[in-house]
Amino acid sequence: MKLLKYNLGILLCLTAIFFIACDSDDETIQQNPKPTIKFTKVGDEPVIAYPGTELSFSVEMTGTAGIKKVVTMLDSQEIPGSAKEYPGNTDKDSYSVSYTIKSEEVGKTLNFVILATDNEEKKSTAEYVVYIQAAKPGIEIKIPDTAPETVTAGEVVTFDIEITSATTLRSIKTYLEGLEITDLTKETFENPNSDTYVFSYTTTDLNAGQTLSFTFEVMDANGGIVRSEYSIEVTRAVELDxxxxxxxxxxxxxxxxxxxxxxxxxxxxxxxxxxxxxxxxxxxxxxxxxxxxxxxxxxxxxxxxxxxxxxxxxxxxxxxxxxxxxxxxxxxxxxxxxxxxxxxxxxxxxxxxxxxxxxxxxxxxxxxxxxxxxxxxxxxxxxxxxxxxxxxxxxxxxxxxxxx
Incomplete structure (x- = not known):
């Protein structure tokens, strides 16, 4: 099956989570054209949140010219308590920041910018984008009680999922460990407000010994999204030493x-x-x-x-x-x-x-x-x-x- 990077397509300004070094139009966070600090995302973070939600996200940093200071910006303003300074010999570190969503941010796309400065005062940035909804949409995802909890490597996992939506359905997608399984994407529906979605996945020997985590994502015509998780343990057909x-x-x-x-x-x-x-x-x-x-x-x-x-x-x-x-x-x-x-x-x-x-x-x-x-x-x-x-x-x- 072909796998693509996680892509929600909620709005033109919200197409994905991404942790990459990037340029900024704001002079206060203008980045060095050749970033000296590399960012690596740690953990899975939501791209959709609601008022009262506490967002917490982390990155790992590696600097070719050291790391002097890191801070997180929102709307060009420093998030209080997000600044962290380092001694002169630091070239690697893990950095985390938290932020609680406010009610007045409903309908906005928040762009968090992690700004890191090296020992030569050159700046590198990473971005984290999240869209704020007023409330969860009227979408229900029913995974059957008969969905298997274990499977032998090489076997097929398949079952039907019942989907209902108060608003017209736009798409149903399946992700495995954050990657979209495009063969399972569905965007055409006989009934605009309900669907029997067929999930099917063939396990491989590389899956053996692991617990696979799938995410079923349903989007309605208003861009509202609801997700449901499903995990299955994959056992080996032959006992190993x-x-x-x-x-x-x-x-x-x-x-x-x-x-x-x-x-x-x-x-x-x-x-x-x-x-x-x-x-x-x-x-x-x-x-x-x-x-x-x-x-x-x-x-x-x-x-x-x-x-x-x-x-x-x-x-x-x-x-x-x-x-x-x-x-x-x-x-x-x-x-x-x-x-x-x-x-x-x-x-x-x-x-x-x-x-x-x-x-x-x-x-x-x-x-x-x-x-x-x-x-x-x-x-x-x-x-x-x-x-x-x-x-x-x-x-x-x-x-x-x-x-x-």
């Missing part, structure tokens, strides 16, 4: 959402309180550096984290501090998905020319891939999928594959 874990959330040292200690055997995440009793099962630790503004994986045996992980259950009191070895692996996310054996993981690790360490010196970024070898000589590999925020209270979402 590796365990696969998806969307694991591991927290930094001060996170209240998730613990910082990872058991790679079963994918469990442990909080700090009570970790000493589980120390024999802890293979990898996550921490956030306030000095370099970055997340790092580290082996529990590394002495540098003793000052970070004090009470409760100070790491210096643990009976076991496993010496897990770590390596940066150079590969693409698609190549990560294709890994289906312990032999593949071991070969990737042993053939990597990167240094084998107990503490990574490179900040983790979205798409970073890290190989590891535990004290039990089990090889595994991790890919970073997203960040919640850039701080010691934040967390990182990962996928992991490890030999049984």
């Amino acid at each position: 590796i365990n696969e874990f998806y969307t694991l959330k591991i927290g930094a040292q001060a996170s209240t959402d998730a613990g910082p200690f990872l058991n790679t055997t079963n994918g469990e995440i442990y909080v700090r309180d009570g970790a000493a009793a589980k120390s024999a099962n802890i293979d990898i630790t996550l921490f956030y550096s306030n000095g370099s503004y970055g997340y790092y994986f580290v082996s529990p045996s590394d002495a540098s984290i003793e000052a970070i992980f004090k009470a409760p259950d100070a790491i210096t009191t643990w009976e076991h501090r496993n010496s897990t070895k770590l390596k940066v692996i150079q590969m693409t996310p698609d190549e990560f998905l294709a890994i289906n054996s312990a032999e593949m993981i071991q070969n990737l690790y042993t053939n990597s020319s990167e240094a084998e360490v107990e503490k990574l010196t490179n900040k983790l970024g979205v798409g970073s891939i890290i190989g590891f070898k535990t004290v039990a000589d089990k090889y595994g590999i991790i890919i970073v999928r997203s960040f919640a925020s850039g701080s010691s209270k934040g967390n990182v979402t990962i996928d992991m594959k490890v030999e049984k």
